[in-house]
Amino acid sequence: MRAILPAAAALLALAPAAHGAQTIGSDLNARSFGVACPAGSSSCTVSQAVLPGTPVTAPIDGVVTRWSVKSVTGTVALRVLRQDAAGLRVVGASAGQAAPTTSVHTFTTQIPVASGDRVGLEVAPGALYGAVATPGAVLDVWSPPLGATAAPPQPGPADAELMLNVVIEADANRNGLGDESGEPQTPQPPPYPGRTVSVLDNRYSPRSTTVRRRSLVRWRWAGASSHSVTFSRVPRGARRGGSAIKRTGTLTKRMTRAGAYSYFCRVHGSAMRGAVRVR
Ligand SMILES: [Ca+2]
Numbered sequence: 001m002r003a004i005l006p007a008a009a010a011l012l013a014l015a016p017a018a019h020g021a022q023t024i025g026s027d028l029n030a031r032s033f034g035v036a037c038p039a040g041s042s043s044c045t046v047s048q049a050v051l052p053g054t055p056v057t058a059p060i061d062g063v064v065t066r067w068s069v070k071s072v073t074g075t076v077a078l079r080v081l082r083q084d085a086a087g088l089r090v091v092g093a094s095a096g097q098a099a100p101t102t103s104v105h106t107f108t109t110q111i112p113v114a115s116g117d118r119v120g121l122e123v124a125p126g127a128l129y130g131a132v133a134t135p136g137a138v139l140d141v142w143s144p145p146l147g148a149t150a151a152p153p154q155p156g157p158a159d160a161e162l163m164l165n166v167v168i169e170a171d172a173n174r175n176g177l178g179d180e181s182g183e184p185q186t187p188q189p190p191p192y193p194g195r196t197v198s199v200l201d202n203r204y205s206p207r208s209t210t211v212r213r214r215s216l217v218r219w220r221w222a223g224a225s226s227h228s229v230t231f232s233r234v235p236r237g238a239r240r241g242g243s244a245i246k247r248t249g250t251l252t253k254r255m256t257r258a259g260a261y262s263y264f265c266r267v268h269g270s271a272m273r274g275a276v277r278v279r
Contacts, residue, residue, distance in 0.1 A: 211279070218252045218253075242263065
């Protein structure tokens, strides 16, 4: 059962992980083959214990965001394994994924991992996992599959490199999502293109401002009390266009005429004045 590695799949396997993300496990480059669970068992868990020159444990706390397999036939699921005093046990699991072909397939997931955790595959009944002979590689096998209770592994095929790798992203904000690919993107409003004046209790800030002609000026109510922006003087030909007396919201005005604009608050009168000079 040799897989022909399509070019697109090769590119996917070799695509660099997102900045800061770490990949552990096989590079999936070898011409691998499908391997069945131990004779007499229908399903099993397999996990790489040693892969010479390659990390097989999570180097950071974080989240597994992608996992890739090769030479799989049937359904497999990712498992995160943690060592405790009683041995390795499963602490995280993905949904089962049916590989449509034996080439490289990448699946997305969000599974928390801690530094030192291992990963593995649960191989569904009748499915095959991918492996290749790599001197010095050690593969652990559990049959029946490993669960949440620690159990000792059986030795797997000798010198077997498991065709599995995972991408681990940090999760600094601890929301259970990788900080790169999985983080929800909150759209940022574009920066306001004009000048903003805060309507405070009981002053405008800045009290006086100068802008170019055709600029936007926005007054933003930010006090606890009610105020208005009421123009007492505008350049000839300019519209006054002030605001009602209100406690929240904004007033936006495009300053179409050069000259001096003076305004005040109808509640606070001459105690609360502002000015805009338009050049
Ligand atoms: Ca996060």
